[in-house]
Amino acid sequence: MIRINITKQLRLAHENTQLSIGTTIPSNTITAIYGPSGAGKTTLLKILAGLVQPEQGAVEVNGRIWLDTARRVCLPPQQRSIGFVFQEYALFPHMTVQQNLQFAAGKNGDKSYIDKLLHLVKMEAFIHAKPSQLSGGQQQRIALIRALVRKPQLLLLDEPLSALDDAMRHELRTELYHIQQQLQITTLLVSHDISEVYTLASNLIHLEHGKVVFQGEPQQLFGAASLSSTLQLTGEVLQVIPDGAIYTVEVLTGKNIIRVTAGEHDIAKLQTGDKVCLFVKAYTIALKKMNG
Amino acid sequence: MSIDWQPFLLTLQLALATTLILFVIGIPLAAFLAFTRFRFKAIPEAIIGLPLVLPPSVLGFYLLLLLSPASVFGHWLDTWFNVRLLFTFWGLVAGSVIYSLPFMVQPVQAGLQSLPLSLRHASYTLGKSRWQTFIHVLLPNIKPSLITGIVLSFAHTIGEFGLVLMIGGNLPGKTQTASIAIYDEVESLNYATAHVYAAILLLFSFAILLLVYSIRKKLQGSITGL
Structure with missing residues (x-):
């Protein structure tokens, strides 16, 4: 269990906000930190890692204090x-x-564990490749197991799939899920992708x-709805x-553009870029598999 | 016509000693400037960069005053360490180190600053200390900058003139470098020797730069993996 209670001033391009979080995170599951950019997701992750220091607060992981500004305790990331x-x-x-993996493991690292992790992400054939010779998905697989080599108590993932294309993202999402299930490591996943959060996480912080x-x-x-x-x-x-006398409104949902007919009243305060909700009463929603 | 190789030998020794010392003190300095949150970092940066804009004779003049046994510093060196740097080889080395400092520090600092922050952070989260991270992660990834720094310092020292003349004088075998020797020969209307010296220096400098640029391309290739 991780207890977090921190405040930190966030200086963003357009506004200053205060990151102020008090929460607990259950062990051995994936917790997603979800929200728009600038909400403080990555900063929270970096505070947990010790890469950023909050002005005030405490972090306790499995009974051990990693940070307590009141008692002037702040473990460096290395510890x-x-x-x-x-x-x-x-x-x-x-x-x-x-x-990369051996450097992470250190001199007394467990060689067989490296092999096990390589097998887990099916990357054994690439051990002699340089990162630049790998695809984005392959690089992220190696980055993931490199982070696991030291058997950490806490795995922190900062939008790990966002630099990948759609197909790769789906593939890696499934792998990530299975690896977490197998290792049962407490995981925090920063994401702004609803499908990612929905499929991976059992706990969500918005x-x-x-x-x-x-x-x-x-x-x-x-x-809910x-x-x-x-x-x-x-x-x-x-x-x-x-x-x-009426209006046609073009709305982008996902990758589809939907045209909706609207009256004067509906479009009164509507501008390009506004977020809207479309809904229909449907008594029999049909499901059909798409080709490919 | 027999060529006196002494000035070239001396120039090479001076450039080697200077580059070696600069490598040792330049890298920590560059690292400090690249990563410090010191508010007035512009001040050390400006001081290190001074030799880029200052006429060598100005720097030489102040060093001449500073190292002279009549000055406090020169007197202290003399009485405590029995060291007199003025008009000696090691005096030239000291002057050259100051004079070529920006040529080592600036490329290395720029190289370090161009590395993504996540590289350092990744290493820290893998339990590596700042020192381990610097040696095993950062330095190997700025090889082209290191080579640039080494070569520029070396080449710049070879091309030195005004500073050497001010604090070294023109003592054959002690402080007479190749560039001074050329000046000396021209002054004595000895154009044939001056021609030979100048041509050798030109070819030598060109060869060094050629070598560096070809190596640098290869190195960059090996880092990006192309």
């Missing part, structure tokens, strides 16, 4: 039992895959403007096109 996976992989470019606005199961946040017979989509207004 915290963590594995950190960066968005941009951060593999050491001058070392081969094997050297941050906005530096504050926790929701904590619980992802299904509670995203799935979906079990009723109302089909609901959220999207972004692309255009409002006048069409005689």
Whole structure:
């Protein structure tokens, strides 16, 4: 169990907010930290890693105090039992895959554990490759197992899949899930991707403007309305096109553009870029597998 | 016509000694400037960069005053260590180190600053100390900058003139470097020798730069893996 209670001033380009978080995170599961950019997700992760120091607060991991500003305790990252996976992989470019893993493990590292992890992500054939010879997905697999080599108590993932293309992201998401299931390591996943959060995490912390606005199961946040017979989509207004007495509104949801007919009243305060919710009453929603 | 190789030998010795010392003190200095949060970091940066804009004779003049046994510092060196640097080889080395300092520090500092922060952070989270991170992660990834620093310092020392003349004088075998020897020969209207000296220096400098640029391309290739 991880107890967090911290405050930190966030200086962003357009505004200053205060990151102020008090929460506990259960062990052996994946907890997602979800929210828009600038909400403080990555800063929270870096505070846990010891890479950023908060002005005030305490962090306690499995009964051990990592940070307590009141008692002037702040363990450096080297003394915290963590594995950190960066968005941009951060593999050491001058070392081969094997050297990256061995450097992480240290001189007395467990060689057989490295082999086990390599097998887990099916990368045994690439041990002599330099990071630049690998694809993005392969690099992130190595970055993931490099973070696990030292058997940390806490795995911190900072948008680990966001630099990958769709197909690779799906593949790695599944792998990540299985690895976590197998190792049962307490994991914090920073993400702004709903599907990622929904499929991976069993616990969710929703941050906005530096504050926790929701904590619980992802299904509670995203799935509440979906079990009723109302089909609901959220999207972004692309255009409002006048069409005689009425209007056509183009809304982007995911990768689809949906055209909606709207009256004068509906479009009164609507502007391009606004977030909107589309819903229909549907009594029989059909499901059809797509080709490919 | 027999060529006196002494000035070239002396120049090489001076450049080697200077580069070696600069390598040892330049890298920690560059690392400090690259990573410090010191508020007035611009001050040491400006001091180190001074030789880039200052006429060598100005620097030489102040060093001449500073190292002279009549000055407090020169007197202290003389009485405590029995060292007199003025008009000696090691005096030239000391002057050259100051004069070429920015040529070592600036490329290395720029190289270190260009590395992504996540590289350092990744190493810290893997339990590596700052020192281990510096030696095993950062330095190997700025090889082109290190080579640039070494070569520029070396080449710059070879090309020195004004500073050497001010604090070294023109003592054959002791402080007469190749560039001074050329000046000396021209002064004595000995154009043939001056021609030979100048041509050798030109070819030598060109060869060094050629070598470096070809190596650097290869090195960069090995780092990006292309």
